[in-house]
Amino acid sequence: MNDSMTRIFLDHAATTNVLQEAREALERGYDAWANPSSPHAEGRKARAALEEARSTVAEVLCWRHDVIFTSGASESIEIVAERARIAGRAHGATEHAIVPHAMGPSSKVIPVGPDGLIDEAALDAVLAEGPALVAIQMVNNETGILQPLDRLAPKIREAGSLLLADCAQSASKYPLPDADFIALSAHKLGGTPGFGALLVKDLGMLEPVGGQEKGYRRGTQDAPSALAFAAALSAKPYDMERLTILRSRLDEGVKAAGGVVIGDQSPRLPTIGSVALPGASSASLLVRFDLAGIAVSAGSACSSGKMKESAVLAAMGVAPDIANGFLRVSFGPYTSEAEVDAFLAEWSRIASRARAA
Numbered sequence: 001m002n003d004s005m006t007r008i009f010l011d012h013a014a015t016t017n018v019l020q021e022a023r024e025a026l027e028r029g030y031d032a033w034a035n036p037s038s039p040h041a042e043g044r045k046a047r048a049a050l051e052e053a054r055s056t057v058a059e060v061l062c063w064r065h066d067v068i069f070t071s072g073a074s075e076s077i078e079i080v081a082e083r084a085r086i087a088g089r090a091h092g093a094t095e096h097a098i099v100p101h102a103m104g105p106s107s108k109v110i111p112v113g114p115d116g117l118i119d120e121a122a123l124d125a126v127l128a129e130g131p132a133l134v135a136i137q138m139v140n141n142e143t144g145i146l147q148p149l150d151r152l153a154p155k156i157r158e159a160g161s162l163l164l165a166d167c168a169q170s171a172s173k174y175p176l177p178d179a180d181f182i183a184l185s186a187h188k189l190g191g192t193p194g195f196g197a198l199l200v201k202d203l204g205m206l207e208p209v210g211g212q213e214k215g216y217r218r219g220t221q222d223a224p225s226a227l228a229f230a231a232a233l234s235a236k237p238y239d240m241e242r243l244t245i246l247r248s249r250l251d252e253g254v255k256a257a258g259g260v261v262i263g264d265q266s267p268r269l270p271t272i273g274s275v276a277l278p279g280a281s282s283a284s285l286l287v288r289f290d291l292a293g294i295a296v297s298a299g300s301a302c303s304s305g306k307m308k309e310s311a312v313l314a315a316m317g318v319a320p321d322i323a324n325g326f327l328r329v330s331f332g333p334y335t336s337e338a339e340v341d342a343f344l345a346e347w348s349r350i351a352s353r354a355r356a357a
Contacts, residue, residue, distance in 0.1 A: 007293045008339045013141060013169060013272050013330035014297055018228070019190035025231035026192065029224025036221045037212060046223045053226035057197060060233045061176055068198040068213045069226055073168040074098040076183035076198035079217070080133065080164050083207035084181070088132025088161070092118055092147070093315035096166055099135050108132070115266045116145035116316050118152065127159035134161050138177055139169040142299045142312045142328055143263045144272025146170075149177035162205060168196075169269060173238050180205065186225065190232035190333070195225040237333035244270040246340055250329060251275075253344035257351040260322050262313065273329040276318075277351055280325035285350065289327075292346045297328045 009017075018026075032049040034042035054067050070076045073096075081089070081102035089107035091099045094116060100107065108126050111119045118136060126132065134156050136147055149165060156163045157180075165179035172189045176182055182199040186192055200206060203214065211218030247270045251261045254275045262274040277285065282298040289296050299310050313323040329343060 007295065008342055009295045010329045010331065010335065010339065010343060011295045011297045012332035012335070013144075013188070013328060015187045015193060016190055016332045018187075018192060019232050019235050019237065019333075021235040022191050022228040022232040026224050026228040029227040032223050036223055046221075050221055050223040050226050053223070053230040056230035057226075057233060060230070060236075061171065061199070063176065063182075063199050066200045066203050066214065068200060068216050069221060069229075070196050070198050070213075070217060071194050072187070072196035073166060073183040073185040076181075076196055077135070077164065077166060078102040079198055080181045080183075080206065081135070083209075084133045084162060084164070085205050085207060086131050086133050086162055088130055089135075090126045090132045091135040092137065094140050094143075094145075094312045095135055095137055096141055096168075097311070099166070103133075103135060110134075110136075112315055114317050116140060116143055116263050116312075117266060118147055120152070123152065124155070127156065127161055131160040132162075133164055135164040135166070137166040137169075138174070139167070139269045139272070140312060141169055141272075142310060143266075143274040143316075144169070144269040144330075145263045146174075146267040146269060148267075149179065153178045169272065172233050172236060173240060173269065173271065186229040186232060190235065190237065191229040192225045195222060195229055197229070238271070239333070240270055243331055243335070246331060246335065246337060247271070247273055249337065250340050250344070253340075254347060257344070257348040258355065259347065259351060262316075262318060262322070262326070271331045273331075275327050275329060275347075276322045277325040277327075277347075277354065278321050280350070280354060282324060282326050285325065285327055288350055289343075289346060294343055294346060296343070297330075298326060299328055 032046040034046045036047040036050045058067050077098050089103045091103050093109050093111050110123050162180040164181040165177050166183045168185040168188045171184050180201045184197045186195040208215040250273045260276045
């Protein structure tokens with residue numbers, strides 16, 4: 001166990017803690033507990049809270065178009081993949097697992113290089129085949145690698161295609177890209193689990209289904225969670241300069257003990273560190289860190305429990321002896337230097353034992 005005898009959480013890319021501001025907004029939302037679709041006074045109060053949250057989300061994110069509330073980024077991606085009014089489908093090779101599932105087997109896979117960045121020549125070839133919905137993450141959820149969407153978005157648009165950007169990891173940390181559809185998750189940034197949003201530039205490019213959320217999603221709307229989501233975004237707790245320094249400390253410590261930092265030559269989100277101990281086992285590393293009181297992961301929370309080979313690392317061509325010893329270390333807004341140092345101390349002990357063995 002670490003010296004403080006308290007657990008250290010370094011898996012914020014999976015889910016981060018609900019911010020105090022979001023908790024307070026959630027409590028206020030519970031006062032407007034009625035169904036927002038009901039016409040009576042209680043329903044109108046809930047509707048007002050919901051629309052207040054919608055306006056705040058748009059304002060904080062500088063989004064001048066439509067906001068559809070969903071259960072999270074996965075549902076947002078599924079809505080667009082299934083209902084975007086454009087014929088083709090294509091997606092990056094390192095997308096979150098929901099993307100290839102939702103886009104279907106006919107979706108063209110755009111490869112990435114060893115740096116984790118989209119192969120732009122391959123993207124150009126896909127775009128030349130005709131208009132398509134193109135799904136490219138802004139930030140990879142396993143490596144933190146940033147795609148150059150500021151450069152890719154214009155060429156996608158000029159080709160008559162539409163860009164779907166998964167911004168679950170980057171929202172509230174970086175400005176949004178100029179995409180046609182953007183998927184967000186509240187629980188990645190201090191809101192409640194099971195809530196998110198789909199930002200839509202032109203609703204006419206999305207097939208409606210009737211029901212709630214302007215006819216684009218069925219089901220009772222969750223005004224309390226919408227208020228919590230808006231409050232979490234408004235809080236803006238991420239000091240990216242501090243977190244950049246902290247992640248550099250992580251990288252240097254990992255390398256000093258004989259580890260590898262994946263994607264360290266690529267632009268990366270400062271809150272995600274992708275590290276590996278060559279020759280080690282991710283499963284074994286997870287157990288050792290958990291016993292030491294430190295929570296980390298071996299990739300996406302949607303797949304890490306299955307301990308499958310990372311499709312992201314495979315797409316980047318990472319050698320098996322490195323990929324097999326991969327861990328994701330991810331920071332929240334208040335992760336401290338002492339917590340990172342505790343991780344590095346345990347990392348060094350494990351690496352030392354591995355060398356001795």
